[in-house]
Amino acid sequence: MNDRKERILGSALELFANQGYNATATIKIAKHADVSEGLIFKHFGNKRGLLDAILLEAQYRAEKLIQPFLVEQDPQRLVEMAIELPFSIGLDEYDFWRLQFKLKWEQEFYQGDKLNPLRERLTWAFETLGFASPSQEAHLLTYLIDSISTELLRGNLQEQENFKAFLLAKYRK
Secondary structure: OOHHHHHHHHHHHHHHHHHOOOOOOHHHHHHHHOOOHHHHHHHHOOHHHHHHHHHHHHHHHHHHHHHHHHHOOOHHHHHHHHHHHHHHOOHHHHHHHHHHHHHOOOHHHOOOOOOHHHHHHHHHHHHHOOOOOHHHHHHHHHHHHHHHHHHHHOOOHHHHHHHHHHHHHHOOO
16 A cells, blocks of 8 residues: 555544544545545545545454454453453554444444454353353443443543453452
8 A cells, every 4th residue: 555545544544533424524634644635536436435445444453353252262261351352452543443433323334233243252151151141241241341442442541440350350250
C-alpha cells in the first residue's frame, strides 16, 4: 500500500472513531491526510468504500483477537481470558475499537452477532465448570466485557482494573 493511501486510511480511522462516520466529510479526511479529496475517491470510490476498507481491517484484527478463545481447552482459563480481553488491547488499537463501538449504534452498521463465537465458547466453559445457567453467564460476561471496553475507551482505566480483579475472583472456581 502506498504512503498516501495509508495516510487516508489512518486519517479516516481517526476522524470516524472520534467524530463519527456521518459527521466526517471526505474533504475533512483529505485535509487531515494532506491529500486531495479526489484521491480518496480514486482509491476507495466513495466515503462508504473508505469505511468498508477500514472495517475489513477491523474484522481481521477482531478475528485475530478471538482466535485464542476458539482453541483454548481449559474452561477456567477461557473465562479468565475473556475477562482480561478488554485490558489486553493496546492503545494503538483504540481507534479501531472506538469506531466499532460508535458504529454499533448506527442501524445500518449494527452486527449484533459479532460476539457469538465468544459467547458460544463461554457457554461451553460455564457448562463445563458446572454453572447453573451457562448461557446466561456467557451473555452476562460478554455484556460486562462490552461495558468495560467502553469505559476503557473513555479513559476510565483505574476503576475498571478494580472491576477486573473483582470479576476474576467472582468467576474463579
